[in-house]
Amino acid sequence: MHLSLALPRPTGGLRPWLNLAALATLSCALLLLDDFLQQLYTSNNRAELELSYVIVLWLFSAALWLGNLRALTVGVLLLFAAMQLMQLANISFFGEPLSATDIQSLLNDPAEVSQTARHSLAQHWPALLCVALPYMALLVLHVRLPGRVALPASRWALVLIALVLLAKPYRATYRNLDSFAASPNRSALHNSLNVFSAWSVRLAFRDGVELPPTPYAPYQLSAVPSTAKHVWLVVADSLRTDRLGLFGYERNTTPQLSSYLKQHPSAFVRPGIAAGVATDVSLPYLLNPIREPGKDQLLRTGQVNQFRFAQQAGFRTHWISSQESKLLAHLGSRYLDVSITREDHPLRFLQRQDRALLDVLDQQRWAERNFVVLNLRTAHLPYAQNYRHESRPMPWPDSGPDGQSNAYDNSIHYLDSLLGEVIADFDKLEGERYLIITGDHGQRLGEGGYWGHNDLVPEVSNIPMIVVARDAPEQAMNEFARERWISHYEAGQWLAARLGTRIDNPNLRADEYFVHGKLLFTDNFIQRVCETPGGLVHQAPEQLSMLLVQPPASSCLENAGKG
Template sequence: MQFLTPKAKINIKIFLKYLILAALSSLLMQSDDYIQKLFTEANQATFELKFTLSLLGFHLLLWLAGNRTLALTVISLFAVMQFIQLLHISYLGRPLDPTTITSSLKETGDISSAVQGTLTEHLHIILAVVIPFLINFYLFWRFLPNRLNKWLTTFCYLGIFLILASKPYRATYRDLNFFLPSPTRPSLYNSLDTFSFLLVKGFPDIEDVMPKAEIPKPILSKIESNAHTVWLIIADSIRADHMQIFGYERETTPNLVKWQSKGLTAHKGIAAAVATAASIPLMMNVIQDPGNLLQLKSEETNLFKLAKEAGFKTTWLSSQGSRVLNDLGVRHIDTLIGQEDALIRFEQKRDQAIIEFIDEQNLQGKNFVVILLRGAHAPYKINYDPNRKEFAKWNDDDELDRIIEGKNSYDNSILFTDSVLDQILERIYSLEGENHVVITADHGQLLGEDNLWGHNILRKEVAIVPLLSASWNAPNGTKLADSVENTYWISHFEMSRWLAARLGTDIELQQYDTNRTFLQGKNLYGINQYLEVDMTDEIEINLSEPFITPNYVPYLIEKTQ
């Protein structure tokens, strides 16, 4: 430090002082989650380094701006948001989202009396929110400096404005689905999403997008099941017609083909929706009817919930981010591992890291395991880049025509996924007892057909997905093929019903038709388009014209006496 002038030394000391105070402030602002965790398991938030560093930078700007009124106003607003958020988590067991606020405003009397009736269960919020934020309030009140420098203050004001405006700005061009909370994200992150959406878009009313006709409720019956483990493996964005096991000319799934000799059966499946954030909640809650948000929110048919009721240990392993966890029933999951929990490991090994996490689990006793792989998600090359020598079988040079390069790199990523699935199946096959597994994709993928790419489009290429299943050491009548009449086309709804049965619950729908299902759009919370899918033909599916969810009228099957 000898080369520094006395003035520079003082400036560094001042900066370090406020950097330490900023670190303390940012940690205090996240401490509410960890305090609440001491009192309830409903709070599923996990530490996120990236968000913590963002908070640190924001608080440093607040400290260096030297404006006590601004700092205390921001802290007060955050405290109010967090008090509402944590009260909601404590009472309902899940993070607050914009649609919940809308419905709560209509039921303030009932909610108030219900909270008062269970007041002692929520008193921990005083510790979780009030105390940390009061300490933060005091720190800014006592130690905030006067303006250090006119230009520094101007820079800090600009930075604070840009950070606070970033989420509301996103709300001007993104829909509600982007702002739905992830149960494992810090609750402050979810609060900023929710209240930013409300600030810009107002209060959404899910009643406006729900079907005009009442959807009959499912009938649940407990049935006997001796399953030891039940597995659902979802590989993102894989379409059946690019898999060797379904007759594709390229050898993209050599390992899965070999597993057919050990009982793996292949069926073409129909995806529940065209986007991950819609398809997986529909699968995990065994929902077929478009716009059926009441069943989704009730968790009555949630697979994790049904598994817990039947004595299964529940596990979620994912190489993707936590945003996909919304509406999956996270509070019913015992072990939850996602991309944020091992960023470096997933960055280095991609889906291969999932194998390591499986080996780290205790699979003794009854287990229900759901795995979400990156699969063939775009950009395709990134999925197999760490293992290019083994899986870059088809030329993926960027100089190639886009359609040729896209097809080749897509097929390479399926070849890599085939290897990962092979390793997972080996582990399931070696387990003792009755074991069931189903492998599918959340949706298909467009690869340049009619110059279209991606998957958020209601098209046949997005609708048709692989559906592979196996049941080992299992009695007759328990295999997937034994549970449905139409075994060539199997919808995600039928697949989920089969999983529920293996978990000990039969789910019956009055309006169920084995030759008919729906492909829904990407917006579960909004004006969502959907197609009716006719599966009566064994070769091709027939898709209807698009409808929107409010106009959905359930087709009730007349049962013969």
């Protein structure tokens, strides 16, 4: 049998092509419908339309009609329906999109999943209806209409179908799981294509490492009085302490911050220690204050989530980011009142980069109490790209042998001007208020020929902590200012108290910190960092599985002389 890939010869004039366009539009709408149906009964689904994704989905829908292979189309739609049933059920039950590791966990324990599904069906059955209605309609259309409605046909459509279905699995062969993190603001089908592709390539049919149970005791949470009106957290990407002028760097990369701190002696700066070496690791551990390795369940449940604490205390919660919405994975997006990312204003962020974030900030209408997290990208590679739109010249030339290092300093100088405006907006507010400015992680800047992050080395865990307060009790600041170094965990614990929740950690050891490697929910590498009289001692990284079996027997203080 000969399979022809020749272009179709139109028969019947323009009508078949108009029919194709109409059916592709209807099919595309039905593929998007499950999100909107779920949004009718739960706020857990926060999907928003993305123009580029809708265009691809429309072309894919047209290709299914143009291909005119009924068995293939039915198979694809049934596959999508199965993925979406798992996805929407997870969103309904947990409030978060499904991840690749979630899929593996579900398949590893089918008995527990089945029992949970039976007991929760009465509450979450609408998820089944949200999938059944559009996909039944699509199946009926594709089974009954071909042959009854004039349509063009071409086997070239199979190429587009293959590209759409295989592109993400191919990408998963050379990218890690965190590159396929689900975004709460994306279409559920878009998330499903991402995470099921990553799971099928990276996790399916493989014997994963089963991590030992964590030896660390659970945290104790208690409500505490909070009179704060505004709590702001600013997280700048790839911010390294020793390249900031206010920390003694030879170049004045932070003129505005340095000037501000001189005028306001109640504000203070400290060197900090990041919780992880990658944004999608450090942000979850900062916004879910977790100190010890192996307590991943706290990330999944949101038990210690800052946005949750804020909502419980009556704060309006805001996430404003110049980066992609996928970073919201495991940040507690279900507790957000306002979520604005680069994808909400793509053209504005493309033209103005992080300065567009200030435009969005100025448009906010604050409630009586607000918890605000701002996420900037300014100092991320490629550094020069982040400030190219600025009309003013940068202090240092970003070409030549030192160009990349100079570009990083320029990006910090540009960031300094943005942070000056953020602080000015913060100072306009009234009442007791707190602001922390920090980095998600540090950066290698040519040491040993290496650039970027993701490595467990001191340069990458090296971040600043800048703390500002207004109309605040002295005790709230004094207890924090006494620290010599401030870790992400300590900053998160302090912020939680400002948001009305005290975290008591029975595992706490003085002057001991943990920095997590570049992946979540795997047998990650963990670096123990000890604070000693002579400075920080970074111990050799250990795999999580080994660390859980044999946690450090002695505290950092006991080992101070051994560093």
